[in-house]
Amino acid sequence: MKRRGRLAALRDHRLAVLLAGAALLCAGRVRVPFGESLFFTRAEAPLPVARDCERCHQEVYREWEDSLHARAWRSDAFQHATSGGRAEECLGCHASGPLVAGEPPALRSAHREEGVTCTSCHLAPGAAGSRLAMRGPVARSSPVEVHPVIEEDPTYRSSELCGTCHRGAFAEWERAAAPEGGEKETCQGCHMPAVRRKVESVHEEHAYSRLFVALERTEDLRRHAFAVPEDAAEHVDVTADRDGPTRVRVTLGNRLPHALPTGSFGRRQLAVAAAWPGGERQTLVVDAPARALAPGEVRSVTLELPPEARGLPLRVELRRFEHARGGWSAIAAAAVPRAPAHE
Numbered sequence: 001m002k003r004r005g006r007l008a009a010l011r012d013h014r015l016a017v018l019l020a021g022a023a024l025l026c027a028g029r030v031r032v033p034f035g036e037s038l039f040f041t042r043a044e045a046p047l048p049v050a051r052d053c054e055r056c057h058q059e060v061y062r063e064w065e066d067s068l069h070a071r072a073w074r075s076d077a078f079q080h081a082t083s084g085g086r087a088e089e090c091l092g093c094h095a096s097g098p099l100v101a102g103e104p105p106a107l108r109s110a111h112r113e114e115g116v117t118c119t120s121c122h123l124a125p126g127a128a129g130s131r132l133a134m135r136g137p138v139a140r141s142s143p144v145e146v147h148p149v150i151e152e153d154p155t156y157r158s159s160e161l162c163g164t165c166h167r168g169a170f171a172e173w174e175r176a177a178a179p180e181g182g183e184k185e186t187c188q189g190c191h192m193p194a195v196r197r198k199v200e201s202v203h204e205e206h207a208y209s210r211l212f213v214a215l216e217r218t219e220d221l222r223r224h225a226f227a228v229p230e231d232a233a234e235h236v237d238v239t240a241d242r243d244g245p246t247r248v249r250v251t252l253g254n255r256l257p258h259a260l261p262t263g264s265f266g267r268r269q270l271a272v273a274a275a276w277p278g279g280e281r282q283t284l285v286v287d288a289p290a291r292a293l294a295p296g297e298v299r300s301v302t303l304e305l306p307p308e309a310r311g312l313p314l315r316v317e318l319r320r321f322e323h324a325r326g327g328w329s330a331i332a333a334a335a336v337p338r339a340p341a342h343e
Contacts, residue, residue, distance in 0.1 A: 039146050040132060047097070048132065049111055053118040056146065056212055059201040063224040064118070068324055072115030077323050081266065085112070090265070093165035098123040101155070105165055121161070124150055138199065141217040162187040168264035168289070176257040176295035184257045190229045192222035233332040236260065237298075240274075240316040240336045246305045248274050248336055250316050252285065252293060259292035260331075261320050268292060269321040271328065274303050274336070276312040281305055282319070313338060 039055055040048040050070075054061035064070055072078065072094040073085065082090050095112035096105035098119055111117070127133040128148035137156035140149045155161050163170025166187070178184045198216040203209040237253030250272050254260045261268045270286035270293070285301050286292050293299055303316075314336035319328040 046131075047108060047110065047119050047123065050114050050117050055203055055206055056200045056209060057118075058203045058209075059197065060224050061118075064226075067224065067226040069116035069224075069226045070114065071324070073112050074115065075324055077266065077326070096120040096165070098125055099161075099164055116165075136199070138219050138221070141219070142200070142212060142215040144212055144215060146212075157186065157188065159187045162191075166263070169258050169262040172258040172262060172295065188222055190232075191226055193225060193229070195221055195223050197221055232256075236318060236332045238316065238318050238332045238334045240314075240334045242314075242336060243302060245310050246307060248303045248305065248314060248316065249300060250274075250303065250318075250334075251298060251300045252318060253298045254293040254295060257295055259289075259294055261286065261289075261292055264289055266323045267321055268323075271319045271321070272301055272303060273317045273319055274305060274309070275315050275317070276305075276309045279306070279309060281309075285318075 040052045050061060050064070068075075078090075078094055079085060081087070082094075085091060085094075091107040092105035094115060095108055096116060097108035099105060099121060105120075108119075122134045122136060124133045124135045125131050127135075127150055130148045133148040133150060135150040135153045135156070137153060139151040159170060159173055163173075170187075173184065173187070176184060196218055198213055198218055199221065200209070200212050200216055202213050235255045237255065238250065240248055240250045243249040252272075256262075261270060268286065268289045269284060271282050271284050273280055273282040281303060283301065283303050285299070305314075315333060316336055317330045317333045320331050321327070322329050
């Protein structure tokens with residue numbers, strides 16, 4: 001094993017030297033000879049796997065690896081809801097092959113456990129005369145080309161890309177009014193936080209990685225987190241006031257550009273919970289997608305509290321059921337003013 005590791009390191013070193021020399025000698029773009037066989041493992045399937053992309057894009061890979069996209073196929077919730085991946089209408093979005101404009105996502109034939117992976121969104125097989133042509137939002141800045149890149153594709157800055165699978169949320173986004181004096185935030189704007197970095201990142205196990213990264217320019221890009229943003233509470237209004245000794249009236253406002261909660265499938269629920277020292281009571285506000293808070297909607301709900309909560313300090317939380325985790329998480333909260341002394 002050690003000898004094999006030394007041979008691999010030597011091969012990487014020689015490759016780095018060759019590429020460096022080629023980049024210095026040529027003013028134009030350098031296509032890596034045998035790049036597809038050197039950098040991609042395709043013996044088991046016609047598509048590369050995410051680990052192949054990690055060689056040059058490790059930061060992006062690690063972000064994706066922790067995301068719901070990476071668990072889209074293998075999550076317990078999905079497997080249970082689809083009877084082990086047998087509900088055909090759901091499969092294309094949970095283990096999708098390369099996306100084709102205007103067509104629904106197609107289920108890929110292999111490596112489905114990777115869920116929505118690099119090739120789902122970025123591979124454009126057959127384009128630029130290569131089975132490994134990739135699409136992206138920025139132009140190539142390195143003179144070294146491991147695979148062709150279809151440069152500056154505007155699709156990657158548009159909510160329409162996400163709407164390929166998230167059709168319900170995209171339809172809500174399209175119907176939502178733009179904020180006064182501004183534009184609606186795109187899906188990427190909220191769920192893929194902005195970052196300034198290079199497209200490629202250094203991978204310590206591959207010597208050529210440093211060369212590739214050194215030759216690139218820094219770009220305005222986005223993290224591949226695909227998660228609920230940390231500032232989501234800033235777009236959800238929660239106010240609460242007492243409506244008698246044992247009642248609290250809670251008002252909710254949705255300033256997101258889609259329904260709350262969004263999505264068309266699974267358990268889509270919102271609840272309001274009032275907590276006091278030694279107790280808590282939770283009431284459902286949304287029990288199905290059709291009852292979700294629409295963009296711009298304001299809704300009120302009254303919580304009936306038990307006698308033991310009378311006169312105690314109260315805190316109210318708006319909670320969303322996270323089907324991927326199987327539990328509730330707080331979106332926003334508000335303190336309730338103390339009751340008058342005479343109550």
